Amino acid sequence: MDARTGSEPTPMNRTTVERKSERELVVTRTFNGPARIVFEAWTRPELFKRWWVPKSLGMSLRSCEMDVRVGGRYRLEFEPDAMAFFGTYLEVTPHSRLVWTNEEGGEGGPVTTVTFEEKGGRTLLVMHELYPSKAALDAAGTGAADAMVETFAQLDQLLVTLGASMGRS
Amino acid sequence: MVQYTWTGFDASFAALSDATRRGVLEQLGRADASITDLAEKFHMTLTGMKKHVGVLEQAGLVTTEKVGRVRTCKLGLRRLEEEVAWIERYRQLWDARFDELDKVVEELKRKEKVDGRKNRK
Numbered sequence: 001m002d003a004r005t006g007s008e009p010t011p012m013n014r015t016t017v018e019r020k021s022e023r024e025l026v027v028t029r030t031f032n033g034p035a036r037i038v039f040e041a042w043t044r045p046e047l048f049k050r051w052w053v054p055k056s057l058g059m060s061l062r063s064c065e066m067d068v069r070v071g072g073r074y075r076l077e078f079e080p081d082a083m084a085f086f087g088t089y090l091e092v093t094p095h096s097r098l099v100w101t102n103e104e105g106g107e108g109g110p111v112t113t114v115t116f117e118e119k120g121g122r123t124l125l126v127m128h129e130l131y132p133s134k135a136a137l138d139a140a141g142t143g144a145a146d147a148m149v150e151t152f153a154q155l156d157q158l159l160v161t162l163g164a165s166m167g168r169s
Numbered sequence: 170m171v172q173y174t175w176t177g178f179d180a181s182f183a184a185l186s187d188a189t190r191r192g193v194l195e196q197l198g199r200a201d202a203s204i205t206d207l208a209e210k211f212h213m214t215l216t217g218m219k220k221h222v223g224v225l226e227q228a229g230l231v232t233t234e235k236v237g238r239v240r241t242c243k244l245g246l247r248r249l250e251e252e253v254a255w256i257e258r259y260r261q262l263w264d265a266r267f268d269e270l271d272k273v274v275e276e277l278k279r280k281e282k283v284d285g286r287k288n289r290k
Contacts, residue, residue: 013271017256027260027263029263047277050273052266054266055269
């Protein structure tokens with residue numbers, strides 16, 4: 001992996017990914033800010049848009065609708081291609097917990113739970129994806145992985161120009 | 170088409186959970202061997218060893234090739250490396266997202282400070 005060119009921005013805030021079981025995937029990361037701020041960045045579309053599709057991916061969100069309340073729906077549409085992610089919020093506890101479904105893959109999509117735990121002005125974020133069955137995860141994993149490979153191919157291309165664009169902003 | 174499937178993960182981990190199969194991998198790391206060789210080395214029936222090799226093959230950890238009447242087994246670690254690489258790529262995606270999220274958090278923190286000062290005036 002040659003992604004470690006350049007300096008690591010904040011080594012103490014490392015992103016970890018762990019496959020907890022045959023049905024679960026867990027991503028963790030700490031942020032240097034209070035939970036209410038991190039939560040806000042996950043629930044206000046104009047903020048969410050700014051980080052969820054990193055500039056380096058060469059894609060952007062054409063639209064981002066989020067009705068953040070229990071039973072409310074969200075829909076993310078990409079450009080240039082018309083890929084969309086959508087689902088329903090199952091739990092919304094301000095500043096501490098979000099749960100939503102992922103319905104773009106039909107039945108068998110995972111349920112995503114994000115928890116925000118504040119400690120000394122910093123926030124530990126845990127994102128947990130639970131698939132309804134091993135079979136569902138096996139099926140979804142292939143598509144997601146293929147999409148990811150494609151996404152990262154784009155990332156690889158754009159990383160080359162990232163240094164230049166950073167100088168500009 | 171390379172398959173980065175979850176099935177692959179499960180197959181790999183299941184394959185590695187057995188001591189005999191780990192031994193077979195270790196053995197094949199030193200030299201290719203026929204199923205008959207492996208069966209002898211691990212004091213097993215041919216059928217038993219065929220089963221183990223089948224599991225390893227399914228997981229992509231071993232490849233076999235039949236020449237005449239002899240089936241030769243060799244290490245096929247590509248699959249496992251791909252799976253580890255898949256997790257790493259997934260981690261990098263989230264890492265890239267979270268680096269951007271850091272910027273949003275910093276900005277909101279600054280804004281709160283400024284707003285706080287304004288409110289005190």
